[in-house]
Amino acid sequence: MVLSYQDINAQAGSRWRSLTSGNLPWVRVGSALCGQAAGCEEVLDALESAMERHGVEGNVSHVGCLGLCFAEPLLDVQFPNGPRIFYGNVTPESVNRIVSVHLREGNPVTPLALGFLSNPDAAAGEEPPEGIPDLNLHPMRVLEKRIALRNAGNIDPGDIYQYLAVGGYQALHKALTSMTPEQTLEEVATAGLRGRGGAAFPAATKWRFLSGSNAPVKYILCNCEEGDPGAFNDKAIVESDPHTLVEGILLAGYATGAAHGYIFIRHGHDGPIERAREAVQQAQELGILGNSIFGSDFDFELEVALTGDSYVAGEETALMDAIEGGRAMPRYRPPFPAQVGLFGKPTNINNVKTLSYVPEIISQGGEWFAGIGHEQSTGTAILCLTGDLNYTGMVELPMGVSLKDVLFNVAGGVPGGKDLKLVQTGGPLGGVLGAEDVDLLLDFEVFRNAGAILGSGGIIAADEDTCVVDLTRALIAFCQYESCGKCFPCRMGMSHLLEVLERICRLEGGAEDLALMRNIGENMQAGSLCGHGQLGFNPVSSALKYFGDEFDAHINGRTCPTGRCLASRYSPSQTRR
Amino acid sequence: MDRLRQTITEAVHGQSQPTVTVLSSLLAVQDAIGYIPKEALEEVAAFTGKTVNDIWAVASFYPNFKFEPLCQHTVEVCWGTTCHLVGAMPVMKSVLDTAGLREAGDTPDKFLSVGYNTCLGACSQAPVISVNHRLVGRVSPETAARRVSGLSALPKPEDGHGQ
Secondary structure (H helix, E strand, O other): OOOOOOHHHHHHHHHHHHHHHHOOOEEEOOOOOHHHHHHHHHHHHHHHHHHHHHHOOEEEEEOOOOOOOOOOOOEEEOOOOEEEEEEOOOOOHHHHHHHHHHHHHHOHHHEEEEEEEEEOOOOOOOOOOOOOOHHHHOOOHOOOOOOOOOOEEEEEEEEOOHHHHHOOOOOHHHHHHHHHHHHHHHHHHHHHHOOOOOOOOOOHHHHHHHHOOOOOOOOOEEOOOOOOOOOOOHHHHHHHHHHHHHHHHHHHHHHOOOOEEEEEEEEEOOOHHHHHHHHHHHHEEEEOEEOOHHHHOOOOOEEEEEEEEOOHHHHHHHHHHHHHOOOOOOOOOOOOOOOOOOOOOOEEEHHHHHHOOOHHHHHHOHHHHHHHEEEEEEEEEEEEEOOOOOOOEEEEEEEEEEEEHHHHHHHHHHHOOEEEEEEEEHHHHHOOEEHHHHHOOOOHHHHHHHHOOOOOOEEEEEEOOHHHHHHHHHHHHHHHHHHOOOOOHHHHHHHHHHHHHHHHOOOOOOOOOOHHHHHHHHHHHHHOOOHHOOOOHHHHHHHHHHHHHHHHHOOOOOOOOOOOOHHOOOOOOOOOO | OHHHHHHHHHHHHHOOOOOOOOHHHHHHHHHOOOOOOOHHHHHHHHHHOHHHHHHHHHHHOOOOOOOOOOEEEEEEEEOOHHHHOOOOHHHHHHHHHOOOOOEEEEEOOEEEEEEOOOOOHHHHHHHEEOOOOEEEEOHHHHHHHHHHHHHHHOOOOOHOOOO
């Protein structure tokens, strides 16, 4: 039986009130990939047994990624109508103390607390807990503007009712009941939303290619392949708040007249796959996916499709080949996907982040979104901060914040008082940016003019101990391993580049090697179908631009200044066949 | 042998999602038995109406497909950019040394398989390894070696997650 929108919301509201204002404390444990790697499963086991041992009752939810990954395993305790008290880097031992003192006796364990977040539902004038800092004043959160991540770490991603209770599917309801598809598309155009997968192409322009087609079957594809090392924000959104994405896909379908969609994820990323499947199923059960959604004449079917391991499967035409079940290799263009795409039908492909902005754009209006950000780069940037940084994690910052601020304030700078040497942005193909040039604003054009790529938002910091030649070798080893092999300049060029870089790392490079690499790079750029080959020389060219003297030391000085190249080096000997 | 065939057939025919393809069928087999034997290539070919060659073209493209039965334990070392920068190479060396291997691959007794992963997706916890598909972050060469030698003491994969 399909319930009305009002009935669904009423159910969601009463379930939410029982969690937040019943009698029991609510414990939320970060369980995304970052939490799992930090050991949240041991923490959850310890929590369960400590609650049993101390005879404490409470609601325990698995939530996604709050962004403060450096503090994982991270959990928080909230008593009805009270603030959320967060505990970072918890261990089975500290969990025991949190249960016996905080959950049982109601007193926060102040020395263990990372911070608090006040309860938006509580009456005004609530006393902040004594001796515990406001988590919103933490460097990682103070500049944040959460749009796509607004629910991440706050709600149980496996429960559609929690999403509904915090305003979920209101934007879809609004569009279906009071906006035409054209008005919906126009709102996204007004927002100036640009693709967050790397190309920064205006989303509304792309959607118009699809809405202009009268074909009976059209597809909306959501790309969550996300093979970029150092970027995990797409997976984190799907793991933390999959319904925001489902709602965004539905709105894209409504705006473009498409009734079919796929979410495309790499096999083996079990958390995101499970969350996405669960979300689709729950939405189907409530009639939010299927026929006549919310009583309108809009129908939409959504499916989760998996790819095998392939970085190039994230390229939009290769992605379609993988969904069709073949080898993930890019297609020739034209015809463009909007004319001949998946299964030969008109197709639109967007990144997870791009689609996840759409519900808030429809709720709050395109003008509101356009008012955030910097010049032509509206909205926010969702960044993954990793590497040699004090605070690693995921943040959503308004466009226009400087990268220097991101590195030294938001992420707390480089540990151990060391100097920053470089940052690597936009995935392996994005190349490196020397420390002297990090005073850039987060803005697609500013980055492009500086020869860098904001890309999917991965920002990897490297300190002074990093050997640039070794890093370049590692980046090219990745690109070589992931070349799909369709275009020979990329397939052979990557292997050749790697061979030369291995030689330079062994301190056996020759004077002609730099010119040789440049020659290979030019051929790759000219002769490859997709960005993998076209941009594949970026790691080398950018490293040479900033750190030419280090290559010189390896080649002419026969020495590795950091000594990294003298240690054991490994990379896969076998690649795709 | 018949049981293997039966498991493969069930995996291929039991796919519940609307879009069933060569790749989805291969992934279903991989999920069911952990590798793609010759029988699976034949079964998927029959199921999808294609040739064994067509199926092999797809299976050989994606490096997550294995073509031999799995070892008892699997350890993957992430060599993504972040992990590389903060110490994946010494971790790899330590894991290989502990396993008695010179390069990634299976131990001769099929006890342990050591491999690479291009990115396990938990970059904020780098360096990361996965032990029987469970993530372990912020490893050092020493803690990674302990995870691997901990596996030797416990014979079953599901008991092998260390302390």
